[in-house]
Amino acid sequence: MxxxxxxxxxxxxxxxxxxxxxxxxxxxxxxxxxxxxxxxxxxxxxxxxxxxxxxxxxxxxxxxxxxxxxxxxxxxxxxxxxxxxxxxxxxxxxxxxxxxxxxxxxxxxxxxxxxxxxxxxxxxxxxxxxxxxxxxxxxxxxxxxxxxxxxxxxxxxxxxxxxxxxxxxxxxxxxxxxxRGLWRATIAVHAASGHSGSRRAAAGAVSRAAHLVRLLEEAELPGAEGEFPLAPKLTVTSCHGGQGFSVVPDLCELGVDIRTTPGFDARAAGRLVRAAADELDVRVPAPRPTTIRPVASWPPxxxxxxxxxxxxxxxxxxxxxxxxxxxxxxxxxxxxxxxxxxxxxxxxxxxxxxxxxxxxxxxxxxxxxxxxxxxxxxxxxxxxxx
Structure with a gap:
């Protein structure tokens, strides 16, 4: 031995x-x-x-x-x-x-x-x-x-x-x-580019992304249920967009990590994020719709x-x-x-x-x-x- x-x-x-x-x-x-x-x-x-x-x-x-x-x-x-x-x-x-x-x-x-x-x-x-x-x-x-x-x-x-x-x-x-499992995605938030000093400049991609962050963090998630003792959790883990000060950014990318459970699985996570993105596009329109690219998914x-x-x-x-x-x-x-x-x-x-x-x-x-x-x-x- x-x-x-x-x-x-x-x-x-x-x-x-x-x-x-x-x-x-x-x-x-x-x-x-x-x-x-x-x-x-x-x-x-x-x-x-x-x-x-x-x-x-x-x-x-x-x-x-x-x-x-x-x-x-x-x-x-x-x-x-x-x-x-x-x-x-x-x-x-x-x-x-x-x-x-x-x-x-x-x-x-x-x-x-x-x-x-x-x-x-x-x-x-x-x-x-x-x-x-x-x-x-x-x-x-x-x-x-x-x-x-x-x-x-x-x-x-x-x-x-x-x-x-x-x-x-x-x-x-x-x-x-x-x-808990996980579902991770990169979300591309778009906007029309322009000069930051223009009187006609609309909301930029970073501003739209900030709005989306609020929608995601305010979304209701279920609690723990059944024999699985933990509840799901959503975290916005990254935000990248813009350059300098004089340009209204036309793209901002968010990283989202959702910890999943048997009662809130990867499909439910994807639907929640898609619903928040659709709501953003209605409330704060942009030339291109918000796109979601899943990057990883494991089951609980x-x-x-x-x-x-x-x-x-x-x-x-x-x-x-x-x-x-x-x-x-x-x-x-x-x-x-x-x-x-x-x-x-x-x-x-x-x-x-x-x-x-x-x-x-x-x-x-x-x-x-x-x-x-x-x-x-x-x-x-x-x-x-x-």
């Missing part, structure tokens, strides 16, 4: 290899993992996107008996550092101080990636006793929001499609069993407590003496992508943490033995072993 010291050592090496999404080359951090896995004779391969870029690593441990496959998932790319001067230690330090592992990626999610590698190494040594198989997906394209590793895994003709996925986001008190999801793999993780946590509760997350996560593919997923249970995506990110190593034991117990149960 891989020891906690070995897991921590691998996590430190991963943190000391910067892998900021969209900034750093992912090759080196994947190389750290490949060296570790090669030293333990574990089968693995790189995953690539449509352009041929490496976006993840896939470990596959086939059991000796037939059965469904299950997957563990953790990302090995990270958020950017932000203002490095605000950190009290170097972001890629990987040090352990007072029981906390420090550095960008310690919490999200290089410690989980190292832990999952350890579980894969143990199971590889006893594969004949397992039913089905275990895949460990180490996504190197998660923080971009593209989830390139997960998409490449699902598109890989050689990979066995998993019956469920356990995602190693941190947090000791909760098992995330669901999340929620697993019942007795559905796998949520049941296995909740039961394992209780057996290990941890008081955890199922949670539906407000933000979307990779579980939404999997839900769209019909694959159930948990999306969070791990060690306590601080500074995630912020300053002085760190993970509590005191929690590691218990968290490791929970995932180990859950996976062995799913694979028909103990």
């Amino acid at each position: 891989t020891t906690p010291a070995e897991v921590i050592d691998l996590a430190q090496r991963l943190i000391r290899c910067p892998s900021r999404a969209g900034i750093d080359d992912y090759g080196p951090v994947l190389g750290v993992l490949e060296d570790w896995l090669t030293g333990r004779a574990l089968p693995f391969r790189r995953l690539h996107d449509g352009r041929g870029d490496a976006v993840g690593l896939l470990i596959e441990v086939a059991g000796g008996r037939p059965g469904p496959w299950w997957a563990l998932n953790a990302c090995v790319d990270t958020a950017p550092y932000g203002d490095e001067a605000a950190w009290s230690f170097p972001p890629p330090c990987g040090e352990v101080v007072d029981g906390w592992l420090r550095g960008r990626g310690a919490a999200d999610s290089k410690l989980a990636a190292a832990m999952f590698c350890g579980i894969a190494a143990e199971l590889h040594g006893r594969a004949d006793d397992l039913s089905g198989g275990l895949a460990v997906l180490l996504d190197a394209d998660e923080h971009t929001g593209v989830f390139g590793g997960a998409r490449a895994y699902l598109a890989d003709a050689e990979a066995v499609r998993p019956a469920g996925v356990l995602i190693g986001y941190p947090g000791l008190d909760e098992v995330v069993v669901g999340g 999801y929620r697993l019942s407590d007795d559905r796998q793999p949520a049941a296995a993780l909740l039961e394992a946590a209780a057996t290990e003496g941890l008081a955890v509760r199922p949670k539906t997350a407000g933000p979307s996560n990779i579980g939404n992508l999997l839900a769209g593919e019909g694959i159930p997923a948990t999306a969070g249970f791990g060690v306590r943490y601080a500074g995630l995506h912020g300053v002085d990110e760190r993970a509590c190593l005191e929690d590691l033995p218990a968290v490791h034991a929970v995932y180990r117990r859950a996976v062995l149960g799913l694979l028909g072993s103990s």
Whole structure:
């Protein structure tokens, strides 16, 4: 069995290899993992996107008996550092101080990636006793929001499609069993251009867009209903238009993010935005109608407590003496992508943490033995072993 010291050592090496999404080359951090896995004779391969870029690593441990496959998932790319001067230690330090592992990626999610590698190494040594198989997906394209590793895994003709996925986001008190979905769009608001000093100048595109923002933010959204505990939410996230001071702008683009629920899905979100745009065009006419371009959509999801793999993780946590509760997350996560593919997923249970995506990110190593034991117990149960 891989020891906690070995897991921590691998996590430190991963943190000391910067892998900021969209900034750093992912090759080196994947190389750290490949060296570790090669030293333990574990089968693995790189995953690539449509352009041929490496976006993840896939470990596959086939059991000796037939059965469904299950997957563990953790990302090995990270958020950017932000203002490095605000950190009290170097972001890629990987040090352990007072029981906390420090550095960008310690919490999200290089410690989980190292832990999952350890579980894969143990199971590889006893594969004949397992039913089905275990895949460990180490996504190197998660923080971009593209989830390139997960998409490449699902598109890989050689990979066995998993019956469920356990995602190693941190947090000791909760098992995330669901999340709101999302519907995102870019809205192009038009107007007639002209000189800002003209007596005949009509409302410009920025002014019309401001009116549309008010219409969107005043639109009524339903509350939480049924077994899904969260209500939908609409946010105008960007506004771009105009140049200088002397020209009435003829185009202004808005970004809109709507978090969806089973009672207010992507179609309802699109209808709400379309109705607001139509109302704008009636109230404040322009030469061209307002256009809406959807850019992303994921469904909401929620697993019942007795559905796998949520049941296995909740039961394992209780057996290990941890008081955890199922949670539906407000933000979307990779579980939404999997839900769209019909694959159930948990999306969070791990060690306590601080500074995630912020300053002085760190993970509590005191929690590691218990968290490791929970995932180990859950996976062995799913694979028909103990």
